[in-house]
Amino acid sequence: MNFRARKRRAAGAAKAAGGDGLLVTHLADVRYLCGFTGSNAALVLAGARAVLFTDGRYTAQAKDEVAGTRVVIAKKPAVTAACEWMVEVGVKRCGFDAVHTTVAAFETMRKAVPAKVRRGMFVAVEPLVARLREVKDADEIAKIRAAAELGGKLFDEMLGYLRPGLKEMEVAATLEHAARMAGAEAMSFETIVASGERSALPHGRASGAKLPKRGFVTLDFGVVLNGYMSDMTRTVHLGKARPEEREVYDAVLEAQETAVAAVATGVTAGEVDEAARSVLRRAGLEEYFTHSTGHGVGLEIHEGPRLAAKQTQVLQQGMVITIEPGVYMPARFGLRIEDMVLVTAAGSEVLTPSVKAWIEL
Amino acid sequence: MNFRARKRRAAGAAKAAGGDGLLVTHLADVRYLCGFTGSNAALVLAGARAVLFTDGRYTAQAKDEVAGTRVVIAKKPAVTAACEWMVEVGVKRCGFDAVHTTVAAFETMRKAVPAKVRRGMFVAVEPLVARLREVKDADEIAKIRAAAELGGKLFDEMLGYLRPGLKEMEVAATLEHAARMAGAEAMSFETIVASGERSALPHGRASGAKLPKRGFVTLDFGVVLNGYMSDMTRTVHLGKARPEEREVYDAVLEAQETAVAAVATGVTAGEVDEAARSVLRRAGLEEYFTHSTGHGVGLEIHEGPRLAAKQTQVLQQGMVITIEPGVYMPARFGLRIEDMVLVTAAGSEVLTPSVKAWIEL
Numbered sequence: 001m002n003f004r005a006r007k008r009r010a011a012g013a014a015k016a017a018g019g020d021g022l023l024v025t026h027l028a029d030v031r032y033l034c035g036f037t038g039s040n041a042a043l044v045l046a047g048a049r050a051v052l053f054t055d056g057r058y059t060a061q062a063k064d065e066v067a068g069t070r071v072v073i074a075k076k077p078a079v080t081a082a083c084e085w086m087v088e089v090g091v092k093r094c095g096f097d098a099v100h101t102t103v104a105a106f107e108t109m110r111k112a113v114p115a116k117v118r119r120g121m122f123v124a125v126e127p128l129v130a131r132l133r134e135v136k137d138a139d140e141i142a143k144i145r146a147a148a149e150l151g152g153k154l155f156d157e158m159l160g161y162l163r164p165g166l167k168e169m170e171v172a173a174t175l176e177h178a179a180r181m182a183g184a185e186a187m188s189f190e191t192i193v194a195s196g197e198r199s200a201l202p203h204g205r206a207s208g209a210k211l212p213k214r215g216f217v218t219l220d221f222g223v224v225l226n227g228y229m230s231d232m233t234r235t236v237h238l239g240k241a242r243p244e245e246r247e248v249y250d251a252v253l254e255a256q257e258t259a260v261a262a263v264a265t266g267v268t269a270g271e272v273d274e275a276a277r278s279v280l281r282r283a284g285l286e287e288y289f290t291h292s293t294g295h296g297v298g299l300e301i302h303e304g305p306r307l308a309a310k311q312t313q314v315l316q317q318g319m320v321i322t323i324e325p326g327v328y329m330p331a332r333f334g335l336r337i338e339d340m341v342l343v344t345a346a347g348s349e350v351l352t353p354s355v356k357a358w359i360e361l
Numbered sequence: 362m363n364f365r366a367r368k369r370r371a372a373g374a375a376k377a378a379g380g381d382g383l384l385v386t387h388l389a390d391v392r393y394l395c396g397f398t399g400s401n402a403a404l405v406l407a408g409a410r411a412v413l414f415t416d417g418r419y420t421a422q423a424k425d426e427v428a429g430t431r432v433v434i435a436k437k438p439a440v441t442a443a444c445e446w447m448v449e450v451g452v453k454r455c456g457f458d459a460v461h462t463t464v465a466a467f468e469t470m471r472k473a474v475p476a477k478v479r480r481g482m483f484v485a486v487e488p489l490v491a492r493l494r495e496v497k498d499a500d501e502i503a504k505i506r507a508a509a510e511l512g513g514k515l516f517d518e519m520l521g522y523l524r525p526g527l528k529e530m531e532v533a534a535t536l537e538h539a540a541r542m543a544g545a546e547a548m549s550f551e552t553i554v555a556s557g558e559r560s561a562l563p564h565g566r567a568s569g570a571k572l573p574k575r576g577f578v579t580l581d582f583g584v585v586l587n588g589y590m591s592d593m594t595r596t597v598h599l600g601k602a603r604p605e606e607r608e609v610y611d612a613v614l615e616a617q618e619t620a621v622a623a624v625a626t627g628v629t630a631g632e633v634d635e636a637a638r639s640v641l642r643r644a645g646l647e648e649y650f651t652h653s654t655g656h657g658v659g660l661e662i663h664e665g666p667r668l669a670a671k672q673t674q675v676l677q678q679g680m681v682i683t684i685e686p687g688v689y690m691p692a693r694f695g696l697r698i699e700d701m702v703l704v705t706a707a708g709s710e711v712l713t714p715s716v717k718a719w720i721e722l
Contacts, residue, residue: 057652099463099464101463102462103457103463104485107459107485124464169542173537176538177537186551190547330421
């Protein structure tokens with residue numbers, strides 16, 4: 001991990017936003033910049049200096065995890081200690097992330113600095129580190145690739161297990177057990193198993209419902225491996241499908257593959273969204289595609305960029321995004337197909353290894 | 362669920378804090394007040410009126426879950442729609458929870474109201490709903506009891522499974538699988554399995570380490586059932602223990618039982634903490650008890666009250682708290698014993714059914 005380069009870029013972004021210091025408290029950002037994974041942390045970047053403030057519970061862990069950043073075990077709240085230190089070393093304008101700082105934490109920050117320097121001390125800046133994190137470095141891509149491969153392997157195993165009569169929750173339990181046994185630290189998010197009519201719910205948490213003799217089963221899940229997350233969705237059909245189900249599946253698959261093919265460095269997020277949406281529009285299904293096409297993934301399950309209609313953000317080499325169009329026909333059926341995709345210089349590379357062709361079990 | 366009474370109490374608390382309206386965006390609070398479990402919500406209480414703002418993804422779900430509160434499916438951000446509505450109906454001073462509102466969300470709130478009413482419109486108040494949630498009603502106690510009972514049952518099953526050579530992660534996988542199969546919606550938090558030397562880590566996430574032939578294994582876990590969480594810890598010994606291990610176990614058990622016996626309506630949180638701490642002090646182990654004695658549990662895993670040294674908060678009938686002293690001897694061994702305890706009129710009732718006596722497997 002090149003923490004030094006990451007910190008340098010973050011300090012540079014803060015400077016460009018008018019800050020001679022940057023206060024980082026969002027835990028995924030802290031981990032990204034210095035490797036620390038504890039639950040209480042305030043990281044300050046001030047020019048070339050970086051200091052991590054945490055508490056006594058993390059003395060040993062911080063020593064293990066953090067190299068190249070000074071660690072201070074504070075008795076006070078970490079954010080208070082961080083702000084006091086900034087005053088000491090003469091930081092005049094500290095950038096902070098308004099999206100991840102609560103009003104109460106902001107008050108704590110203000111109170112930690114003397115009244116005479118308080119005015120102008122704290123500058124709300126865009127989530128700068130989140131923006132840097134959108135473009136993954138080689139180390140991150142390797143970790144994400146490993147997570148995506150494990151996800152695909154688990155899905156393939158599930159194909160031999162899915163059958164009518166299983167409860168959705170049993171399916172989730174079995175999948176999550178296999179993930180853990182294979183070394184996953186956790187699931188990326190609450191596993192979605194949505195079967196039969198419930199497949200029409202875009203986010204149908206696994207319930208007590210039983211898999212039907214005939215109907216769709218959507219599995220949407222991810223694993224966390226070395227801190228990095230995977231995210232994939234496959235929809236399979238139990239029993240013989242009706243022609244309409246097959247037609248909708250084919251349309252969603254075409255939308256998904258068309259969007260994947262549209263991914264390239266320099267293309268906007270909105271163009272990729274439109275690539276998926278236009279296929280479903282032509283199929284007369286646009287109104288049933290009720291969410292956006294995808295999102296970035298990394299240390300968090302939802303990162304930038306956001307692939308939605310009219311988004312002007314330009315895709316860059318090294319971004320890892322999901323492409324996940326779906327169609328949901330209320331009280332009837334629905335389906336979604338989702339891959340993780342790496343934006344490359346030439347175009348894109350699908351990281352999710354599992355097949356997307358029609359599967360009837 | 363008596364949502365009407367809960368909303369009335371919350372509106373009353375807001376009024377006492379100077380607000381003629383209350384904006385609730387913390388999702389556990391929203392669920393508590395109106396039953397909605399979606400991921401995007403802004404609930405406004407204004408006198409006897411209550412309106413929930415969410416988005417189109419949740420049309421069907423909100424209809425299912427919410428009764429007695431008007432639901433508005435907003436095209437704008439929920440919090441914007443909520444603030445605009447407050448202006449329309451003449452709310453002059455809206456309380457909001459500074460601990461759960463980000464600086465960015467606060468800006469969104471401010472921008473949603475016309476400049477001429479903005480001044481004085483938003484009043485940061487204590488987390489009022491969190492405070493109400495500390496005292497559980499009969500419906501909540503029944504749900505928490507069920508979650509605690511399931512947790513205990515799962516632990517008892519694990520006793521027949523634990524053996525040297527299993528990886529900690531396999532233990533977590535097996536426990537979590539059993540929890541899911543028994544109907545748990547999720548685990549309350551990342552399962553802790555800390556064995557051998559790792560038992561000296563108060564929060565040792567399940568790792569690839571193998572359970573030792575001789576040594577402690579600490580299991581700290583919880584299940585979510587109907588939205589309510591359980592939390593329990595047991596420490597068992599694999600193989601024959603050394604006398605010192607047994608002595609420390611007995612001291613922790615005495616501390617735990619002494620603290621449970623100290624729980625009663627009218628006692629302060631600090632007194633319960635001191636009850637546990639004084640036992641370990643007399644045993645010469647106080648320096649190794651490096652955390653607080655417990656916390657409230659309910660819709661979230663960490664709620665008030667906080668049972669720590671010098672906390673003056675008075676325990677009330679209907680609170681559900683953990684009592685979880687531990688001793689951690691770095692690089693040697695550690696252990697913790699944790700129950701969930703209901704504060705009753707007469708004293709307390711332990712909700713965690715599993716035995717706490719010494720177990721050598």
